[in-house]
Amino acid sequence: MAATPLWAQLINLLAAILLLLAFAMLAQRRVLTLINLFAAQGLALASSTAIVAFATGQRHLYWSAGLTLILKVALLPWLLHRLIRKLDVRWDVEGLINIPMTMLIGIVLVVFAFNLAVPISQLANTVTRATLGIAMASVMLSFLMMITRRKAIPQVIGFLSMENGLFFAATSATYGMPMVVELGIALDVLVGMLILGVFFFQIREQFDSLDLKHLEHLKEEE
């Protein structure tokens, strides 16, 4: 491994930023800020991927970094902003549990994720193995965000941020998946986002709101 400690340091720093942003998203009440935080997370992901690429000479990771930059920093946040403008929704995000409580659960999840990652990190021989725990933690935090948010758009941002965590896991544990798979995943994310955009309009048309409490009618029959 021809990596100097500096690169490893930088990657660790970016990993820490990624985790911090995941927590920030968990604590954020405003939808617009949430989107910006998501874009920032994408930026951290793209730069860490680029640094790993530079440090290890894995050419295909540059493509992966570029893809992340285009998709997660530019395209998706732009789509989300557009969507919010068109739907004219700027409401605050209400959670099912209050924010301090969510943060506490988040901390427990992070500890859990680190413990889970220990046996795998020991097996990894990549420069970035220390960050696997962080990747897992941010996946779990996004998961928590999806569970605790009641409105449609924050749930989707949680979903996308989970994808970020997964990508980070892929780069930190294995220097990225084969290109064809990464392209496929990126395509799926993009198409999924477009479908959801259409979907939001439908939901709003039907229910006059994007609050998911309207979507709780299909329950088990008595």
Add this chain to the structure above:
Amino acid sequence: MIEILAVLGFPIAGALVLAAIGHRGRAATVNVVICLATFLSAVALTVRVISYGPLLVLDRLFFVDPFNVFLVALTAFVGFTTSIFSRPYMRIEREHGRLTPARLRLYHSMYQVFNFTMLLALLTNNMGILWVALEAATLATVLLVSLYRTPASLEAAWKYFILCGVGIAQALFGTILLYFAAEKLLGAEGGALLWTELNAVKGQLEPTVLSLAFVFLLVGYGTKVGLVPLHNWLPDAHAEGPTPVSAVLSGLLLNVALYAVVRCKVLVDGSLHNSFAKGLMMGFGMLSVVVAAFLLSRQRDIKRLFAYSSIEHMGIITFAFGMGGPISNFAGLLHMTVHSLTKSAIFFAVGHAAQKTGTQLIDGIRGLITISPAIGWGLVLGTLAILGMPPFGVFASEFLILTTAIHDQPWATPLLLLSLGVAFAAVFSKVQPMVFGDTNAARLPHRPAMTPVFVHLALVLMLGLWIPPFLADWYRQAAKLIG
């Protein structure tokens, strides 16, 4: 190789053509023709694999062995018969004003996209592409489930998207872990995600990583299989989407997701040499069987009823593959085939019944045998078949699974028998008045498209009485592959 390209090429071309002309009157016929072409290519592929052995083509990108080739043939066949059923069904839906031409175009195009993703998931050799295909299948079906744009269908589609999206993200993490374990042996360039390569080195894969990977893969793909407790999306998606979609969801998607789980299990078993994967699959399978059987009696919507029955049967199949061994795997494969044929036949009949009476509520449907004898008999025979009555094929596979369980897993036998009994009582007591009860509804003005129903049921009957030697041989080879 040309066969593989044809199997995948027809649906993708069909999706494009139907995206352009899907709203025209003839689109439904075009849909049938494309599905027929896909089916014929699948038959050609099958014949080739049977006569020349497994195929590994296009830079190891596609891999066909006895295990997936029979699923390819089954998928293409059910896709074809469903398109025949969907032709009159969707026309009537349109006449009832439930669909606009634009939605019909979306429906036809997405139907082909869905077929394509199913076949791609089955044929690919790359575990990453398998994931991508299943995710794409989720997206296509989200659009299909929400086709009517009613509040209930939007809710079902949203639930489906979020639950399966989260589930499939877990599977992606599992795939990453798998790649992580394999990359050290095969190198980043050596195709560390190719199933054939993984299978060749499975004995040396790191057991700790693989066991963690399998948990994620099972939870992820298990969500799509509809295993309890990850099954919440399944009844809603089945009940709120158009009936042809319910038929392909139950008949195809669940099978393909289970196929993904089994492919992973083969690798994990090779690496771990213990009963870790076995235990997990048996546990999830048994839980699904028991929970679904007891929830059956609480259903009031006919499509939800049969959706729960699908969960029960997927549980049985998962249990069978978990138990392992040549006989159990053989039975699992047979059950996959007969379940998918029978369940799609039932949904065809249910679809016509619900369309005729204008409701999906069980209480609202009465006396089908007077309204239309074909629908009535189709439904009652299909129900008997799915409940495991001899001489239908479901009986044969369930019997094999039960006898193996008595031998290998004695604890499971009473649970299985009890659940099958409960399911029988619950489903039959609901279907019986629907078919034979009194009614004052008029006879159907049009002839329902019942040919697919009876073709499916005839095949299931045949599989119960006599399995053609080539098919039995095929199942045996596949069962050996699964181990």
